[in-house]
Amino acid sequence: MTKRTKVLIALSFPLQFILIKILGNYPEFIETYYSNGLYPYVSKLFRIVFGWIPFSIGDIFYTIAGILIIRYIYKNYRLVRKEYKRILLDIYITITVAYFAFHLLWGMNYYRLPLYKSLELDRKYTTEELVNFTERAIAKANSIQYQITQNDTIKVKVPYKSSEIFEKTMNGYENFSAKQPQFEFSHRSLKTSIYSGFLTTMGFSGYINPFTNEAQINGRIPVYKFPVTASHEKAHQIGYSAENEANFIGCMAAFYNDDIYFQYGAYNFMVWHCLKEVHNRDKDEYERLKLTLNSGIQKNYDEVRAFWTSHKNPLKPMFKFTFDQFLKANNQSGGILSYSYVVSLLVNYDKKHTLVP
Template identity: 25%
Template sequence: MEASAEKEGAKISCHGARRFLLKRLLFIPLGAIAFATTLYAQGNPAWTEQVYSLSAYPIVSTTVGFLPSLASFSVAEWLAVFLLLFFLGYVVYYIRKMVVNRSERGTTAYRGVAGAVAMLSVVYFCFTFTGGLNYYRYTFTHYTGYEVEEHSVDELEQLCVSLADGLNETRGQLEDDADVFSLEPGDFERYAHLSVEAVQLLAEQYPVLERPLYSTPKPVILSELMSQAGIAGIFVPFTMESNINVNEPLFTLPFTMSHELAHQCGFMREDEANFIAYLACKQIDDPLVRYSGLYSAFTRSISALAKVDPEAASKVRAGLSSEVQRDMEQSSRHYARYDGVIADISTSVNDTYLKANNQADGVGGYGRMVDLLLAEQRATAR
């Protein structure tokens, strides 16, 4: 009788495990669909551009981003905290269950893994169709008409000189003792709206940037953690929000905001988002916004020049106004505070993420903005 009861209990347990697994298996095909679609998009950029980026994405992004856009805080930040706590609770729950019920360790582990795979499949599916496919669309140069070519050192030096002149002129439009580092009350909201206006103005020149909804950039409460990780901003497709690190120097924020808005507009490549942000910042009369775009373009360009001609780079730097040089020194001290293991790990994770999403250069792709700046310079000179 006792043996019969044990067999019956085992049958019930087995049946329960099978039913549990079947429920989770229903979600796993979503991951397979996302993977298959990604593979197809990789080999068919024309399809990705026309069917997804220009047709489906504006509808999906507006639908997903509408409610979060109404909040003054970052919904994505709270979502990230919730998911982290849920993940930790999930792991602790199944470890504890395996310790307590030793006789069912195999079944418990099976359930835990099946549940995790199902959840990851759903997350991957959502990521793919809320923005992930945009990694495989046409590049922004398809719409600018610029051609990225091999460049000479002289061309690069000319670009740096031109940007340095723009920096000096724009910085001169700000007061000499203007505090371009500290964020005062109301500053974030002001520049968040100006960054949206900048991208909207750029969209008049490049209609591919037009959107039914531009979700205004959001400040992140855990900005100190972002600084430790070396993150200035991050676009979260699950909520269509541009999340900004408010610990960054004030004069860098408009560029960062415009960069994340470029992702929101469907251009996920980092070099292109940088270039779009630079072009957007130039659209605004506010000198701090223009300074932000010029500064970011210059720092990347002068770094590229320093690698091939250190003497020329030093000469260009020497021509910067004392105010610009002071800003650069203060900025260097600010970022030096956050060098460390956390920043290195964050960079490695970001590098892996970018390479997994069709950006072979990984974090090195951020610097490829210089190629686009040179292509613009070349096209303008013709």
């Protein structure tokens, strides 16, 4: 690469940044020309190319990138004082290219029209509406838990391998997209991450690789969490970057799945997030509702809590803080708390479509 080319690439970074921030003020434009225009073709192409491979190509790319970075540091650390301008320019160019690729291949979805607008939902809801929805979700979760175990004190165990769960996610998207066509999904590219141990250390259940459009699942999390987690990551693949929206779509894809274990995962997910929000608004109602929950469901919650507690480490808060700042920098003002905003979508979708009878 010539010096002139390097300078031109370097100069493009501020222009990219300004352009993205300007376009971010026009979500209808992003929705029309990127999220429903360019992006579906790009994402589908990557899923076709990489989806059939049983392991994560994205994780391999990250491994190679890590090796190249270490190699670069090894070759250049003695030259920092003499050639610091060249080294800084190399680093700046790498960041510029990665920034461009990230937004072109996936990241512009952070600026699309909010889901509550495209679904024509209210954004606010009352505590009474929340409690009513939570009561009905608990009743349904209790019913499915008992149907599976025939005992309200036994936690649910999913009898599938991860590959079977990944295959079954398609059914939920097929059924959900029959009601809401914008959530149509094709060409599965869903895999267990080879860095599941690292994801556990960071405190994450999964992620999407924005450069290969592969959905990665942490293979170490409790298996009953796989259906909703896998469906959540697939929501990212079809262009819903916001975490609350991916939570909602993932929950709905599990909810509409014909498999009872997926349905249990959806109701378990709903109840967990709704109870947290009830606790924030009315602690007395929270205590009352919590007592109506089958102890088998509570044991599933305890299973997840015990898993993350057993993997506590000093680095986890740093990773969480970094991800929080990443989300805030990408049009999610609530940062990592935006995961919980799914309750608004659930309650208001139920008000319009009677999600839980």
